[in-house]
Amino acid sequence: MSLEVNGRTVDWVENETVKQLLKRVKYTFPLVVVKINDKVVPRKDFSESIVPDNSKIAVIHMIGGG
Amino acid sequence: MTEGQVPVEEYKTGNTEHKWDLKKIKNAHKILAEYSYKKREIQKGYANHTLYVNLSTGEIKEKKVTEEMKKKFTGGRGFGLKLLWDSIKPTTHWNSEENELIITTGPLCGVTQYPGSGKSLCLTISPSTDIICDSNVGGYFGPYLKFAGFDALEIQGKAKEDVIIVVDGEKGKITIETAPKEETDSHLLAEQLTYMYASEDTDKSRQKISVVSAGKGAEHSYWGCLNFSFFDIRRKVPRLKQAGRGGLGTVLRDKKIKAIVAKVEEFDGVANNPADPKILTRIGTKLHKEIRDLDRHQCNMRTVGTVHLVEIMDEYDLLPTENYRFGSFPKASKIYSPKFYELFTQVIPDGCWHGCTMACAKAVDAFTVMTGPYKEQKVTVDGPEYETCGCGSNMSMWDPLWILEFNFYCDTYGLDTISTGTAIAFYMEMYEYGILNKERCNGLELCFGNADATLELMHRIAKGDKGEFIQVAGKGIRRVKDWLIKKGWGDSQLINDCGMESKGLEYSEYVTKESLAMQGGYGLTLKGPQHDEAWLIFMDMVNNAIPTFEDKAEALHYFPMWRTWFGLNGLCKLPWNDVEPANNAETDDPSKVPEHVQNYVEYQNAVTGWNVDKEELILQSERCYNWQRAMNVWLGRGRRKDDWIPYRSMGPVTELEYNSRKERYDKQLMEQLGLSEGEVEKMNTEEKIKLLYDYRQDRYQKLADAVYYRRGWTPNGVPTPQKMKQLGMDNPKMIKMLQQKINEDEKAGLNVWGGRYNKGKKPPSNDHKYWEKW
Structure with a gap:
């Protein structure tokens, strides 16, 4: 009953969308690429895509900085 | 004219007009x-x-x-x-x-x-x-x-x-x-x-x-x-x-x-006489469209410039406040980008060179100056940019108008906002500890958040005030640290740990405590701690994409090469990775923005008529990057000791800092240093700080080891003659000098790795003088 988000273990929540997960782990930066088990989730689908249990999530923050 | 643009004849700034003969x-x-x-x-x-x-x-x-x-x-x-x-x-x-x-x-x-x-x-x-x-x-x-x-x-x-x-x-x-x-x-x-x-x-x-x-x-x-x-x-x-x-x-x-x-005389879009103007137009037009269509959904630079970063840095605990003690602050929302959006003149395109659709150079017109020699005059203030806002938070100033005043005077006095803000933040912390006081500061109450005293300090520096503090303050943190220690006014370790400079240059405005790669991005640099070599905080700390020393070293090779390349060609970095194509997420390595990298290959070829590929672009940078480091060696610097960084950039210096993020640091003691929960509970904060201090210092040295090796340098950070020859930078005088310096380091026992390697951990190479085999 857990997820791996950017290499860190996070509790899995039933029926949680990508958008809700990002909010829960405080990834508020809007320009992110999300991959669930290496498959890209389009940004437009963040509100609908449900995060499956035991999945590996990569949240790549596209920020160049400075 | 584009949407929302004001005709040239119609706009008036409302600034004070000057009449000169x-x-x-x-x-x-x-x-x-x-x-x-x-x-x-x-x-x-x-x-x-x-x-x-x-x-x-x-x-x-x-x-x-x-x-x-x-x-x-x-x-x-x-x-x-x-x-x-x-x-x-x-x-x-x-x-x-x-x-x-x-x-x-x-x-x-x-x-x-x-x-x-x-x-x-x-x-x-x-x-x-x-x-x-x-x-x-x-x-x-x-x-x-x-x-x-x-x-x-x-x-x-x-x-x-x-x-x-x-x-x-x-x-x-x-x-x-x-x-x-x-x-x-x-x-x-x-x-x-x-x-x-x-x-x-x-x-x-x-x-x-x-x-x-x-x-x-x-x-x-x-x-x-x-x-x-x-x-x-x-x-x-x-x-x-x-x-x-x-x-x-x-x-x-x-x-x-x-x-x-x-x-200049008249010039036009082909004044550079490019070899292939058609390709230039094609790639340029595509990027213009990308910026115009996507920026508003991405970084919003066209509207607020780089201040969009303020809220992001605050939310991710990276916005320096009170001399980098903390990375966020309850009052920070007072200086978020919407506050500046209200102040920026919005209806005017703001490129600092013709044809820049990014147009991030924002400005506030008819700003009424509040202090100093131009008090009550109305002026145009360029910016502020993110770094200048970060100086505000670092000094605990949360009023956007004050930040504009600071920005205006820094610019017109010719003061770098970053060095000025970072240095004054350090003086403020020293004031809080009683190491500085009103008398020692020539009458200034230089505590955090004292807006009037800060501007007064700047006005007195500009006037050439002869006060002992004013004189040394304007020379920056390194000189002030030496001065404080010489005077015997405080604990030298505390002073050195808190003064955010490296190589003598003040840090720019990011908290790096939780990103080892960014500590390297500031310390393992040519000129000092400026973010224009590598900005790796998110890639390292948030994305967790470069977990090993070798990964971080690779990033500290690759990204500085890109930033160097922009400097070799006369380009701004922002259109590289502060906007991304709509399909960038689907590429193999989105953080490198492959489509834009390909643009740069075509761009340089289209102007110069060369036929280079992306590997050659990196090589162009590597030649100059190594040459500059070699010149630093020639000037008597450019060694491991010169890449030292203050502990404040690595971890918590004071108990206040540790306790403000106690859960984070306690967890690290368990997960990274292998302590049990019971052991951590029994320790007092001072003991915990000491343990983290030793651990993080060692990690920085190990990072330096990996980076020097990756860059083709000696363990003391000197570019090797072999590397220089590989790059074609084989000037005999330079090669001879480097060999002499390496021999001197060898005699002094300095060609050794800096990290502590035990429990089966290995340094980048066990071969002494590994470079001689290249």
């Missing part, structure tokens, strides 16, 4: 030296000549740019390094007669089809660091210098009285003129000279002038920046962009240069 001011000029040259066309991005001016002797001459020079140094910052190597000595200091101030362009500088193509690169021996400092800047001067006929301007020597240097590309003439009656502060001086040198009394004519200057603050501190002007034809105001870091403006004023003026 420019004829009288100009009549006071005396021509000290002049030189006429044959005007010529740019060929495939190069003017093929550089301009040399010696203020001591009055000599003015042109130097030819050879094909060999292009091959090895590409242009821009690379040309600057070559010219410095040919002109200075290992004993040259910032105020030596032979030190040079160099302004360069780059083969892509001046292009109007591709966004962000108007950057100049400036180099000198820095008063802050006593090594080479390079700083990039927008504005029109770089492109105009090239259109006037020169890839670089090299100034040596010192004048006896205040002078201006005029590069008149209209007449093909260079002059050195005395300038006794002009103002010194930049917002006035740029206006005077723009109006004085314009050929006609029209805005179009004024747009063909660009002025480089530094104000009174640059005369009396080591924080002097260079202000590069561009005449904003809608505002009818010469606006200012800054080459901020490392005291370039201090060097300008030490040479008694009041200003440098460049003037």
Whole structure:
């Protein structure tokens, strides 16, 4: 009953969308690429895509900085 | 006209108008030296000549740019390094007669089809660091210098009285003129000279002038920046962009240069005479469209510039507050970008060079100055940019109007906002601990959040106040640290741990405690802790994409090469990865923005007519990056000890800091150092800090080991002759010098790894002198 988000273990929540997960782990930066088990989730689908249990999530923050 | 744009005739800034007798001011000029040259066309991005001016002797001459020079140094910052190597000595200091101030362009500088193509690169021996400092800047001067006929301007020597240097590309003439009656502060001086040198009394004519200057603050501190002007034809105001870091403006004023003026004739979109204008137009048009369509959904730079970063940094605990003690603050939302959005004049395109759709150079018009010599005047304030807002939070200033005031005075006094803000934040922390007090600060109550005292300090620095503190304060953190320790006013370790400088240069505005790679991005650098080599915080700390020392070392190789490349070519970094194509997420390596990398390959080929690939672009940078490090070695620096960083950038120095993020640090003691929960509970905060201190110092040394190895350097950070030869940088004098330094290090026992390797951990190589096998 857990997820791996950017290499860190996070509790899995039933029926949680990508958008809700990002909010829960405080990834508020809007320009992110999300991959669930290496498959890209389009940004437009963040509100609908449900995060499956035991999945590996990569949240790549596209920020160049400075 | 594009959507929302104001017609040129209709907009009024509401600024205070100045009336000067420019004829009288100009009549006071005396021509000290002049030189006429044959005007010529740019060929495939190069003017093929550089301009040399010696203020001591009055000599003015042109130097030819050879094909060999292009091959090895590409242009821009690379040309600057070559010219410095040919002109200075290992004993040259910032105020030596032979030190040079160099302004360069780059083969892509001046292009109007591709966004962000108007950057100049400036180099000198820095008063802050006593090594080479390079700083990039927008504005029109770089492109105009090239259109006037020169890839670089090299100034040596010192004048006896205040002078201006005029590069008149209209007449093909260079002059050195005395300038006794002009103002010194930049917002006035740029206006005077723009109006004085314009050929006609029209805005179009004024747009063909660009002025480089530094104000009174640059005369009396080591924080002097260079202000590069561009005449904003809608505002009818010469606006200012800054080459901020490392005291370039201090060097300008030490040479008694009041200003440098460049003037051009008509120019157009193909003034660079690119080899293939069609390809240039194709890739440029595509990027313009991408920025126009996507920026508003991404970083929103076109609307608020770089201040969009304030809220992001605050939310991710990276916004420096109270001298980097914390990364977020409850009051920070007062300086989030919407607050500045309300202040920025929104209806005017804000590019600092023609054709830049990113247009991030925001400005506030008719800002009423609140203090100092320009009190109650209404002025245009350029910015603030993110870094300047970060200075506000670092000093615990949460009023956007105060940040504008700070920004205005830094610019017009010619003070680098970053060094000024970071240094004052340090003085404030020392004040809080009683190491400084009102008496020691020459009457200033320099505590966190004291807005009036901060501005008063800046005004007194600009006036040349002789107070002991004021004098040393303007020389920056390193000198103040030495001064405090010499006076015996505080614990030397606390002072050294809290003073956020490395190599003598103040840190820019990011908290790096939780990103080892970014600690390297600040420390394992050529000029000092500026974020323009590598900005890896998110990739490291948040994305967790570079977990091992080797991964971080690879990133600290790759990303600085890109940033260096922009400096070799005269480009702005922002269009690279602050906007991304719609399908970037689907690429193999989105963080590198592959489509934009391909653009740069095609861009350089389209202008120069070369046939390079992306590997060659990295090699261009690697040549110059290693050359600059080698020059630092030649100047007696550029070793592991010089890459030292203060502990505040690695972890919590004080109990207040530790306890503010206790859960995080306690967890790290368990997960990273292997302590049990019971063991952590039994320890007091001082003991926990000590454990983390040793652990993080060792990790930084291990990172340095991995980075030096990846870069092809010795364990003491010296570029090896083998690496230099591989890169084709085989100048015999340089190779001989490097070998001598490596031999000296060997004798002194310095060619050893810095990390502690036990429990089966290995250093990057077990071969002593591994480089000799390459």
